[in-house]
Amino acid sequence: MTTTTTSNNIETTDPATGDTLSLYPLFTDDQVEETIQKSHEAFKKWKFKSVEERGKVISAIGEEFQNYKTELAELMTAEMGKLLKQSKQEVDLCSAICSFSAQNAPDALKSEEREISDGGRGIITYSPLGVIYGIQPWNYPAYQVIRYTIANLMAGNSVLLKHAQNVTGTAKLLKMIFDTAGVPEGLFSVLVITHDQSDSIIQHDLVRGVTLTGSPDAGKKIGEKAGGELKKMVLELGSNDAYMIFDDADIDLAVEKCIQGRIYNNGETCIAAKRFIATEAVYDEFREKFVKGMKALKSGDPTDSETDLGPMARKDLREKLHEQVQKSVQNGAEILCGGEMPEGDGYYYPATVLAQVSDGQPAYDDELFGPVASLMKAKDNEDAMRIANDSRFGLGGGIFSKDVDKAVEMASKYFDTGMVFINSFGLAEPNMPFGGVKNSGYGREHGGFGMKEFVNAKSIMIGED
Structure with missing residues (x-):
């Protein structure tokens, strides 16, 4: 502890x-x-x-x-x-x-x-x-x-x-x-x-x-x-906020913002991007670039300006996160990078991406409060929204799409969360309400x-x- x-x-x-x-x-x-x-x-x-x-x-x-x-x-x-x-x-x-x-x-x-x-x-x-x-x-x-x-x-x-x-x-x-x-x-x-x-x-x-x-x-x-x-x-x-990558998304932008959203504050953020739902049309490209970017992150001393990812805040939190990863794998998830408990001093955990994530796994159902990303494939934009809303949480989430007007409509009418980020990742703005629905x-x-x-x-x- x-x-x-x-x-x-x-x-x-x-x-x-x-x-x-x-x-x-x-x-x-x-x-x-x-x-x-x-x-x-x-x-x-x-x-x-x-x-x-x-x-x-x-x-x-x-x-x-x-x-x-x-x-x-x-x-x-x-x-x-x-x-x-x-x-x-x-x-x-x-x-x-x-x-x-x-x-x-x-x-x-x-x-x-x-x-x-x-x-x-x-x-x-x-x-x-x-x-x-x-x-x-x-x-x-x-x-x-x-x-x-x-x-x-x-x-x-x-x-x-x-x-x-x-x-x-x-x-x-x-x-x-x-x-x-x-x-x-x-x-x-x-x-x-x-x-x-x-x-x-x-x-x-x-x-x-x-x-x-x-x-x-x-x-x-x-x-x-x-x-x-x-x-x-x-x-x-x-929450376990979902970020959706629609058919017409700018994939490079989505990858950049999704990585930021997952590892900011060492991944220990209630409103962090946690579940990543890409449609079939863009899934393979997003997966390849997202995993490459997560692998490239530098973990280490949080006071070093070159560090991307510092330690988790407590030993017990790291142990819980690793247990959630292991249980997800036991129930069918696939580790694309990370997922191993490091040796040495401090409570570090590697940037991790899980694929084949589905209902019944902690990576799908629960909040992973650390640098672990859950990657899922949807049939289309509407199916992505269905998966995003299939959660007992509802704090925040994101949509990546070049059709901003359509994304705003989807966010306002269908996304069951308190906050939505479009083509971006954010935390809090003093002039915008902060809060959630459901178990959030x-x-x-x-x-x-x-x-x-x-x-x-x-x-x-x-x-x-």
Whole structure:
């Protein structure tokens, strides 16, 4: 494991070497209670700040991200193994989210007036709820936090964070960045806690909402606990996104973007390209070029600018991925490249392509959270869409076609996902909604939508004068 929890501490480990990074003391129950109380007290003051006043603080956070860019990027790479150049891109995305939120919150959260039936008028206001508790994963140690935190601070809420244990150092550094930017004391708090303590926070009367990014199993467990307390949730639960290569696709472009989409962030991305469905007309060409490109990737030190693929974040994650590959092969899949557990230090796994992928294999049914691609053949464009939708997930996906208008029609009418990329691969845009359907969860973040997930849309009705 990359992270070890003792009776009193969390130990973090560098996945590139297996060496210990740091020890962090766990909170006592009294410290947890004190943190929640301070968060609530901070909320009671913050909620009366104007959106413009909040925006100034949020803008300052974005600026501080740039001031801490080198330190934060190096720490994220050390804790979870992502390429250093991609860690720097993540910091820039965090700054962009702060900027977008500060600029657009006044419009997104402004009161609305409507006529009502008796000749009077109605006013709709968006009031903050209170303390919002976020449970976040390790794969984007800064961005995952910023995605829900900034929206909720803009809305007037206060925020608690339980980060993944193996990126505890990043969580602590984020707190420092927020403090340096002038975020009021108690408004953003990091909790270094156990799962049992986390459950007690969900049940706490002062906690008004819960947001989780994680696996479907985690979503079911946390959703059950929050639902039992009648608390609003937002869930982003991963996926096995399908990228379709239609009959008229630009194959070279498709290969380039599909490789990027599979191995970005070492393949450990909820919205990564994972299943690749090419029609019969282009399958052989796509397969040949795709496998060649995956074989050519350079694996190694994530701090080296020439490296394409770093280590996986934890030993257990690598073991699970390899087990999924082996089970897929046992059930008929064919390894075109990779698929062997490497020797040596660190938690590296090779870029892998599986063919002959079909129902009943982990490569078809489940999320492969690492640099393993599932390659499938479809009869035609419509059959490709059928296969793409044959999934319990629905976060994102892609279409490659020179007929962009037709691709847009297919995406809007038939693709059962929350996000679709056409002739491209992407992760997140601050001005576009982020979220999924089916077992990929519910609720939306970004694009102004996240600011309204944890607010009270309040109706005020005034009779005719």
